[in-house]
Amino acid sequence: xxxxxxxxxxxxxxxxxxxxxxxxxxxxxxxxxxxxxxxxxxxxxxxxxxxxxxxxxxxxxxxxxxxxxxxxxxxxxxxxxxxxxxxxxxxxxxxxxxxxxxxxxxxxxxxxxxxxxxxxxxxxxxxxx
Amino acid sequence: xxxxxxxxxxxxxxxxxxxxxxxxxxxxxxxxxxxxxxxxxxxxxxxxxxxxxxxxxxxxxxxxxxxxxxxxxxxxxxxxxxxxxxxxxxxxxxxxxxxxxxxxxxxxxxxxxxxxxxxxxxxxxxxxxxxxxxxxxxxxxxxxxxxxxxxxxxxxxxxxxxxxxxxxxxxxxxxxxxxxxxxxxxxxxxxxxxxxxxxxxxxxxxxxxxxxxxxxxxxxxxxxxxxxxxxxxxxxxxxxxxxxxxxxxxxxxxxxxxxxxxxxxxxxxxxxxxxxxxxxxxxxxxxxxxxxxxxxxxxxxxxxxxxxxxxxxxxxxxxxxxxxxxxxxxxxxxxxxxxxxxxxxxxxxxxxxxxxxxxxxxxxxxxxxxxxxxxxxxxxxxxxxxxxxxxxxxxxxxxxxxxxxxxxxxxxxxxxxxxxxxxxxxxxxxxxxxxxxxxxxxxxxxxxxxxxxxxxxxxxxxxxxxxxxxxxxxxxxxxxxxxxxxxxxxxxxxxxxxxxxxxxxxxxxxxxxxxxxxxxxxxxxxxxxxxxxxxxxxxxxxxxxxxxxxxxxxxxxxxxxxxxxxxxxxxxxxxxxxxxxxxxxxxxxxxxxxxxxxxxxxxxxxxxxxxxxxxxxxxxxxxxxxxxxxxxxxxxxxxxxxxxxxxxxxxxxxxxxxxxxxxxxxxxxxxxxxxxxxxxxxxxxxxxxxxxxxxxxxxxxxxxxxxxxxxxxxxxxxxxxxxxxxxxxxxxxxxxxxxxxxxxxxxxxxxxxxxxxxxxxxxxxxxxxxxx
Numbered sequence: 013x014x015x016x017x018x019x020x021x022x023x024x025x026x027x028x029x030x031x032x033x034x035x036x037x038x039x040x041x042x043x044x045x046x047x048x049x050x051x052x053x054x055x056x057x058x059x060x061x062x063x064x065x066x067x068x069x070x071x072x073x074x075x076x077x078x079x080x081x082x083x084x085x086x087x088x089x090x091x092x093x094x095x096x097x098x099x100x101x102x103x104x105x106x107x108x109x110x111x112x113x114x115x116x117x118x119x120x121x122x123x124x125x126x127x128x129x130x131x132x133x134x135x136x137x138x139x140x141x
Numbered sequence: 142x143x144x145x146x147x148x149x150x151x152x153x154x155x156x157x158x159x160x161x162x163x164x165x166x167x168x169x170x171x172x173x174x175x176x177x178x179x180x181x182x183x184x185x186x187x188x189x190x191x192x193x194x195x196x197x198x199x200x201x202x203x204x205x206x207x208x209x210x211x212x213x214x215x216x217x218x219x220x221x222x223x224x225x226x227x228x229x230x231x232x233x234x235x236x237x238x239x240x241x242x243x244x245x246x247x248x249x250x251x252x253x254x255x256x257x258x259x260x261x262x263x264x265x266x267x268x269x270x271x272x273x274x275x276x277x278x279x280x281x282x283x284x285x286x287x288x289x290x291x292x293x294x295x296x297x298x299x300x301x302x303x304x305x306x307x308x309x310x311x312x313x314x315x316x317x318x319x320x321x322x323x324x325x326x327x328x329x330x331x332x333x334x335x336x337x338x339x340x341x342x343x344x345x346x347x348x349x350x351x352x353x354x355x356x357x358x359x360x361x362x363x364x365x366x367x368x369x370x371x372x373x374x375x376x377x378x379x380x381x382x383x384x385x386x387x388x389x390x391x392x393x394x395x396x397x398x399x400x401x402x403x404x405x406x407x408x409x410x411x412x413x414x415x416x417x418x419x420x421x422x423x424x425x426x427x428x429x430x431x432x433x434x435x436x437x438x439x440x441x442x443x444x445x446x447x448x449x450x451x452x453x454x455x456x457x458x459x460x461x462x463x464x465x466x467x468x469x470x471x472x473x474x475x476x477x478x479x480x481x482x483x484x485x486x487x488x489x490x491x492x493x494x495x496x497x498x499x500x501x502x503x504x505x506x507x508x509x510x511x512x513x514x515x516x517x518x519x520x521x522x523x524x525x526x527x528x529x530x531x532x533x534x535x536x537x538x539x540x541x542x543x544x545x546x547x548x549x550x551x552x553x554x555x556x557x558x559x560x561x562x563x564x565x566x567x568x569x570x571x572x573x574x575x576x577x578x579x580x581x582x583x584x585x586x587x588x589x590x591x592x593x594x595x596x597x598x599x600x601x602x603x604x605x606x607x608x609x610x611x612x613x614x615x616x617x618x619x620x621x622x623x624x625x626x627x628x629x630x631x632x633x634x635x636x637x638x639x640x641x642x643x644x645x646x647x648x649x650x651x652x653x654x655x656x657x658x659x660x661x662x663x664x665x666x667x668x669x670x671x672x673x674x675x676x677x678x679x680x681x682x683x684x685x686x687x688x689x690x691x692x693x694x695x696x697x698x699x700x701x702x703x704x705x706x707x708x709x710x711x712x713x714x715x716x717x718x719x720x721x722x723x724x725x726x727x728x729x730x731x732x733x734x735x736x737x738x739x740x741x742x743x744x745x746x747x748x749x750x751x752x753x754x755x756x757x758x759x760x761x762x763x764x765x766x767x768x769x770x771x772x773x774x775x776x777x778x779x780x781x782x783x784x785x786x787x788x789x790x791x792x793x794x795x796x797x798x799x800x801x802x803x804x805x806x807x808x809x810x811x812x813x814x815x816x817x818x819x820x821x822x823x824x825x826x827x828x829x830x831x832x833x834x835x836x837x838x839x840x841x842x843x844x845x846x847x848x849x850x851x852x853x854x855x856x857x858x859x860x861x862x863x864x865x866x867x868x869x870x871x872x873x874x875x876x877x878x879x880x881x882x883x884x885x886x887x888x889x890x891x892x893x894x895x896x897x898x899x900x901x902x903x904x905x906x907x908x909x910x911x912x913x
Binding site: 024027030031034035037038039040041042054056069074094095096100109124 | 507510511514515518521522526528530531532533535536539540543544652708709711747748750873875
């Protein structure tokens, strides 16, 4: 019986360590562009879309290209593997997840954060004037 | 006003019922009847308030903020009904509604079994808190109360803001009504556990609690399944599960409830695991509350694709106090009574059913732990790193895979174990066939293409679980089908796991450009984009003709800008056995049965491009040329020498301006050798090739790969004059085939059927006077 408890505890501890390790591994840190350039790990960057610079979707390679400016004012070219995300035009800021490789941020996932227009009285005002 | 008054009445009477029942349990028996009446009044008020909200929605009373926010005049009646629970206030209303109704059943059930005051006082307290949320965040608020000063009193907007198009779907109409039964009913096992602690009757409580636990697992499971199906067929995730916080938060309580069922079975039989069962029943409900907090409080805010609305400080604090209070009651009481809870020595033989059922429960708890840790990652990282960030979805796959393998193995083993002890020889005998069958099955799959070790192991244990349980189910079906529940459920789980492995690990996906009216072959189907049309005031369908052999069907892929979401919505079209168009197209069913038994064809729109007068497929067959290598096409031999680009063009390319690039190609034709330089001009990033004449053919430089020193050219008859042709619409889609995804749906249906059978069996056991 004692042995079983020992074996059980070791197993449980093993699972916890395994879980914690995977957690740390998969935790995608928020970084600045400068920090992203220094690491090979998957990271995420928050920033704004630089509307003045080029931005297009290439259908043949299924890549969406745009420039992102982070809070420090640094700018990086982003190649996103996929279609242009929803709400991209009106997003107040954009989060890209991926790796920095040879001067380009290769993004696998884009999150767009929109100014919350819901629950605002603005939409109601159109009727009142 | 009426709605609010009803909520206040319901709140006051529920509070009175809670106190009355509690005092009744403490000895003032005369209060029990009053508490009972009070609960009935409360339940009736909740039903009336719900009916009133529904009435407001159906009659378009847009002066109410909730009605204005989620509905509009153009919605059909079923969709209009579904706006009842489209927002936070309404979904809390729905939850309260179910809590009220289930309470009536629980009341008479507990009365028959003699523990009404205790169970109802706890249960009614849950209702009190839900009603408190509805008071703070009322669905009956007027727009001038929501935005004082901005909207004048008495104003009725002519139309509402409408329903999110993602929710305008049959599955989303039925998903919340089912999953909220699960949430609401999870309070019942909790109440039973507290009752057991209050009454100090630690051994007998599981028997009446069991049917309710199975009921919760059944309804929550059905809700999860429908949600997954919705994600697959509407959201265009390409899969049924995305490890999204909203999904995870229903999965975790479900896992705990399922784990509890396993150990409750042991306690009912042997009296062991009392504390474990009490703890698990309490935990399942607290996790429902915690999940609600995660998804409703705005705490996940910026870290998910979902946007979580911040409900305000009041709801936030209420949700937190809900968790704190019910945790304190549950675990506080459990801790206080821990010494007096009888310990029955558990059969510790490794080969006993008890031990394996307990292991199953533990595995499910560990899986739930991993999932909840990942879902809470924004909170955890916020505490330790100062900035919230979510774990990558790969975390969930990585952590659950090894546990899934062990779980599948246990599902197979535990079913053949006997209570107390199993003779190893008997075990060997029964396991002979399943072991052999699953080994053969896995070997075949390894030959076919399963190459990863963990995947092969998962296939092995899942198929082992399948064969073991199938054999048992078959035997029971011939004997007493009433007892088939457990083995049927596990057959379903095994099929589900096999379907998950096949459809998520071995799916094939390809991004395809479909120039208008030009067929492209993908995975054995001929796809042609034939044009688009508006379906309603917003939605646009891009029609793709799908042909295979004699059969031809139009797949309308939807893609449109949604005013409501301020973004582009994309809905896939899926050729699967569960396609609704079988009702409108009589030829479709035969086609689906012929082609879709093994694979779904999943077509998802990506974007519509206007190709600037150029279409690679219109200029002839594409040929890839490697630098310096000759390639012979008919009478011609082509050799790609080098790229040709002026410094001026180079500078323009770097600056993101329009530029041109050429390819020097050596052509041998009828003994003569010449060099030609076809070019691609990039205008606004659209490639515009400029072809050259070679003999009687036209050579067009179509695409390039600078690093690979490769180019693609087309070599045609030159019938098309490129510079004058109209811009061609190109529909870009993602086409994928999902092998054996039907096993996922089929497995889930079997699991749910198994749950229903088990529940009926356990209910009938409660009714029977217990054998002593």
